[in-house]
Amino acid sequence: MNDNIAIKMTNVSKTYPSDCEDRESICAVENITFDVLNEEFVSVVGPSGCGKSTLLNMITGLLLPTSGEISVYGERVKGPYRDNGMVFQYPVLLEWRNIFDNIMLPIEILKLKKEDYKSQADDLLDLTNLSGFKDRFPGELSGGMQQRACICRALIHDPKLLIMDEPFGSLDAMTREEMNIALLDLWAEKKKTIIFVTHSIPESVFLSDRVVVLTGRPSKVDTIFEIPFDRPRNIDLLFTEPFRDLQAEIRRKIGFGKMDV
Amino acid sequence: MNAKNLIKRINYKPLITIAFILILWQSITLIFQFPAYLLPSVIEVFKDIFKYYQVIVRELSVTIYEALVGYGISILVGLPLGVSIVYSKFSKEYIMPILVMTNSVPKSALAPLFLLWAGYGPTSKILISLLMAFFPIVINTAVGLYRIDENKVNLVKALKGNQYQIFTKVRLPNALPSIFAGFKLAITLALIGAVVGEFVGASKGIGVLILSASTEIRTGIVFACIIVLSVVGVALFYGVELAQKLIIPWYKEEEKT
Numbered sequence: 001m002n003d004n005i006a007i008k009m010t011n012v013s014k015t016y017p018s019d020c021e022d023r024e025s026i027c028a029v030e031n032i033t034f035d036v037l038n039e040e041f042v043s044v045v046g047p048s049g050c051g052k053s054t055l056l057n058m059i060t061g062l063l064l065p066t067s068g069e070i071s072v073y074g075e076r077v078k079g080p081y082r083d084n085g086m087v088f089q090y091p092v093l094l095e096w097r098n099i100f101d102n103i104m105l106p107i108e109i110l111k112l113k114k115e116d117y118k119s120q121a122d123d124l125l126d127l128t129n130l131s132g133f134k135d136r137f138p139g140e141l142s143g144g145m146q147q148r149a150c151i152c153r154a155l156i157h158d159p160k161l162l163i164m165d166e167p168f169g170s171l172d173a174m175t176r177e178e179m180n181i182a183l184l185d186l187w188a189e190k191k192k193t194i195i196f197v198t199h200s201i202p203e204s205v206f207l208s209d210r211v212v213v214l215t216g217r218p219s220k221v222d223t224i225f226e227i228p229f230d231r232p233r234n235i236d237l238l239f240t241e242p243f244r245d246l247q248a249e250i251r252r253k254i255g256f257g258k259m260d261v
Numbered sequence: 262m263n264a265k266n267l268i269k270r271i272n273y274k275p276l277i278t279i280a281f282i283l284i285l286w287q288s289i290t291l292i293f294q295f296p297a298y299l300l301p302s303v304i305e306v307f308k309d310i311f312k313y314y315q316v317i318v319r320e321l322s323v324t325i326y327e328a329l330v331g332y333g334i335s336i337l338v339g340l341p342l343g344v345s346i347v348y349s350k351f352s353k354e355y356i357m358p359i360l361v362m363t364n365s366v367p368k369s370a371l372a373p374l375f376l377l378w379a380g381y382g383p384t385s386k387i388l389i390s391l392l393m394a395f396f397p398i399v400i401n402t403a404v405g406l407y408r409i410d411e412n413k414v415n416l417v418k419a420l421k422g423n424q425y426q427i428f429t430k431v432r433l434p435n436a437l438p439s440i441f442a443g444f445k446l447a448i449t450l451a452l453i454g455a456v457v458g459e460f461v462g463a464s465k466g467i468g469v470l471i472l473s474a475s476t477e478i479r480t481g482i483v484f485a486c487i488i489v490l491s492v493v494g495v496a497l498f499y500g501v502e503l504a505q506k507l508i509i510p511w512y513k514e515e516e517k518t
Contacts, residue, residue: 096509105417108426110420
């Protein structure tokens with residue numbers, strides 16, 4: 001088929017029988033259809049609710065859709081597969097391992113040769129400014145640094161797809177900005193396909209090639225926005241009129257301060 | 262983090278508190294002139310420790326032996342059982358609730374029963390130690406393995422990791438702090454179990470010595486036994502704590518704010 005498509009989602013729905021995480025009512029994702037192209041950076045935004053995380057978990061293969069189909073690089077997703085890296089909403093690191101060993105975890109799980117990936121690890125640490133910290137333990141690092149280590153780990157086995165679930169939500173505003181720039185630099189260097197969930201509309205516009213807006217529960221695709229700005233992008237873009245207009249348009253789609261259903 | 266470093270870093274301040282308590286005790290006995298059979302002075306007690314040192318050590322060795330054997334068996338049996346509770350639905354639903362319920366039952370009350378079943382010798386004391394040490398080990402192991410940030414497991418699952426990898430790389434290291442907490446509770450209980458067993462019926466052991474000294478109203482010896490027993494109890498506890506600091510040096514008991 002078209003091998004320029006990284007993720008192909010067709011009529012993907014997910015219904016939970018009763019409880020869903022911390023919500024009492026049924027949370028569902030309904031008839032999601034969109035594609036993510038190879039080496040594209042796509043953000044998914046929408047009101048608070050289970051939908052976005054559920055979608056990402058289905059893309060990783062940790063959850064299966066109730067109906068519909070997800071294919072990643074032409075292969076139908078039937079369960080977890082190796083060609084992706086995931087970054088969660090907060091740093092998930094193993095406290096008993098130092099940063100270097102944490103980053104190497106996927107190599108161990110995949111039963112690959114550690115020596116082959118040492119230079120990749122050093123390279124990633126360098127790109128994320130963590131080189132001096134490889135022997136430290138997670139408890140010794142700040143939240144931002146921990147999350148950067150998680151990004152390194154997600155990329156160590158060189159997957160084609162990077163899946164990020166509100167990765168910067170737990171950080172303060174300034175660190176978040178730094179991380180956005182760092183992520184764009186990393187993406188320019190490593191050329192991955194990235195699907196990125198966020199609550200922050202400016203963040204989604206700043207980072208992405210396209211922004212997918214989901215409705216409230218049951219989440220459906222509302223609109224997909226093309227982000228026209230040239231790369232490389234820098235922080236000044238945030239204060240330009242076209243940026244602010246686009247942001248406002250997306251916000252209108254979601255609804256000003258409308259609480260999720 | 263090696264043993265020498267750790268021993269250097271021991272906090273000696275609590276010893277000052279103990280010294281203060283001993284001085285206070287001595288002063289009270291001097292001031293109030295209690296009869297020696299009620300409250301002997303510190304000096305009397307330490308005199309008795311030195312005088313009867315050999316007897317105390319001989320009897321204490323029996324007790325320590327009983328406690329350690331009971332402790333060792335409780336670990337050998339308790340650890341695998343704790344693991345099975347997490348991995349076997351049957352264990353989790355039928356066995357764990359019973360353990361949690363009967364945990365609050367004072368197992369020392371069963372001591373006379375064990376005496377009946379296993380006799381006057383060390384076996385009955387080992388069984389009581391075992392029974393008392395067993396509970397915290399199984400419960401803490403099960404809870405430690407069970408209580409984990411799901412995403413740590415997802416990390417491995419998302420890469421098609423198998424159950425063995427999840428267990429060895431994530432669940433088990435994550436559980437070690439809780440398992441060691443269980444070990445520490447258990448060593449204390451094992452020693453208590455041995456002593457209680459000796460109180461109920463025995464011919465050898467520190468419990469026997471304490472009882473016989475108290476029936477002869479030789480309170481100095483009673484205190485002497487208690488003090489030496491306490492020192493040993495503390496030493497055993499800190500022995501386990503030392504093992505903890507060597508095996509899981511990354512674990513910090515206080516939360517960083």
